[in-house]
Amino acid sequence: MKEALYWEKSEADKVHCLLCPQDCIISPDGSGRCLVRKNIGGRLDAMNYGAVSGLALDPIEKKPLYHFYPGSLILSAGSRGCSLACGFCQNWSSVRGEGHAEIITPADLVDLAEATRDRGNCGIAFTYTEPLVWYEYVLEAAKEARNRGIKTVLVTNGFIRPQPWLELLETIDAVNIDLKAFNTRFYQENCGGSLQPVQEAIALAVGKCHVEVT
DSSP: OEEOSSEEEOGGGOEEEOSSTTOOEEOTTOBOTTSSEEEETTEEEETTTTEEOEEEEEEGGGTTOSSSSTTOEEEEEEOSOOSOOOTTOSOHHHHTTOSOOEEOOHHHHHHHHHHTGGGTEEEEEEOSSOGGGGHHHHHHHHHHHHHTTOEEEEEEOOOOOHHHHHHHHTTOSEEEEOOOOSSHHHIIIIISSOSHHHHHHHHHHBTTBEEEEO
């Protein structure tokens, strides 16, 4: 657990999360729609900080990325939580944190990436669930990775506000953004979100890092 970034106090001990376009106003002891950002004593905390529920050395094409270090492996890490609620989600049990999670510090994750370089590892991918609601951990790990010359990848739904997105992109080498449809109605009815923020995230990422859209 760690104090979250991008939030402000609201009325009656509520907090206003400013990370994603869900715009959650969270009552004391309540969580946002992502399930992992919680109001504890009038402070917004990231409950999934350091909790790694998925960790594997995957082919980079599995992310999927086809034009970023093709043929290599990448250390892939994920936690719990998501900013959308897609009815067709394949990782819903992981999103809800129903499996075991191991506590791994950002520095230790980067150590693991370095230790697997001789096995063909090209970096770290934040994936499996939604890394944007794992924001504080991903940001710290990505900064540490960049300092050590290790590539970083985000596999994301792209549902985020511009300011935190731009800050995170300064530490990221490649993104795969899962564009689920080309109309807002689909996002509203099937994902509990909207299309425009995802389009904006794609546009902002272009020129900042390698971008693939699936």
